[in-house]
Amino acid sequence: MLMALGVILLISIVVVGGDRGVVSLIALCGNLFVISLAIWLMASGMPVLFTTIGAGFLISCITLFYQNGSNVKTWSAFIAVLLTMSILFFAVYFVIWKSEAGGLNEIQAVGEDVFYYNMNLDINMQKVAVSVIILSTLGTVLDMALTVTTSIYEVKMHRADLKMKEVMESGIQIGREVIGTTVNTLLFAYLGESLLLFAYLKIQDYSIEIILNSKILFQNCVSMIFGAISCVIVIPIAAWLMAKFV
Template identity: 50%
Template sequence: MIGILALVLFVLLLAVGGERGASSILTLAGNIFVLAVTIFLLAGGFPPILLTFLAGTVISYLTLIKQNGKNKKTGAAFLATAAVMLLLLPAVYLVVWKTNGGGLNEIQAIQEDVMYYYNVDLRIRMLSIAVCINLLSVLGAVLDTALSITSSVHEVAVHRPELTRQELFFSGMRIGKEITGTTVNTLLFAYLGGSLLLFAYIKTGKYTVETILNSKFLFQDLSVMLFGGIACLAAVPISSVCGAQMTVKNIKKNQAQN
């Protein structure tokens, strides 16, 4: 059934997207390969933070530059994404460390197949793995937000080349205000949609509010959603700055050549 759904997705990508759809399929396959290699290296004991940095760089390159071409828009989006993720890293690490949010949560730990059939002595740092999970989970949303802002700023600059960096920055901020609401809602419903069965289980088990609020499973899911929203909001001004700077610089360079 998974193969059938994947085939339907690929057919629709080709039918609707055409050549760009084929490029999206190749990018998707490349990103899946990068994530698979990252998982194997993590299991082999390689440094999680370093692997996350390398995997995030390759995924960003494939998603932005390889798929959409090398230009000022994608270059600015790549730079903005890198800045957001570097700013987010210490915050994620601090929160996960303070809450001890790494490792298996309460629901996963009591599952029968985990208790009796799997070895839980993995000899890897669960804290670092939790940080990696949060960073890689929000990367896609940051890439989407960054490219949306830089592309919009570039289009504004193309039609209004007389605008200054500051005016282009505020243009990007206005565009960001229009898309942040839908982006945050997308993250919210992605979390809620994937956790409906878990909430039903909690309701059936009649757990207290204190137990739920202090549970690791609630923190692990909510942290991804909240960090995703924070990262997307931070991406708006950073992408606006990068987009305005690189676009104006490119326009001046073209004018000087002409």
């Protein structure tokens, strides 16, 4: 079934996207390879955070430069993503370290399947939690940054008389228009993945205090929240850089 769905996806991308669809498909395969390599390196003993930074850098290059070419739009987006993810990295590290949110959550720790696996892993699970949030957030930040820089480029091409401040304000306004749909996408992606979890919590009749203070809720929500925060932060950064470059 997975192979059949993969073939359907491949055909759809090629038919609808044409040459650009093929490039996007190759970029997707490249990103999957980078993620797989990062997982292998972490499991082999490489520093988790160092590997995460390297994987994020490669994914950004593949997504922006290979898929969209090397131009002022992609370079502006790339720099904006680097600045945003640098800020986010320290924030995520601080939150995860203070909350001790790494490792198995309450349901995973008592599940029957846990007895079939060796839990003696020589990996810092808090650093793995940071890596998961950073890499899961990177996609939305790349998308938002490129949306803003591309929109500003089109505005400037059609209104060459606009000053830098006006161009930047146009980019921020465009970001405001799409931030709502981006946050909704992150929210419903989380809710869709957690429907069974919510049903389980309702059946077990856990109190609201236990749920709000549980590790499982924190782990599921923190990626969504940091994703939304990073999308908001990258808008003015990308708008300022693109306005300055054009």
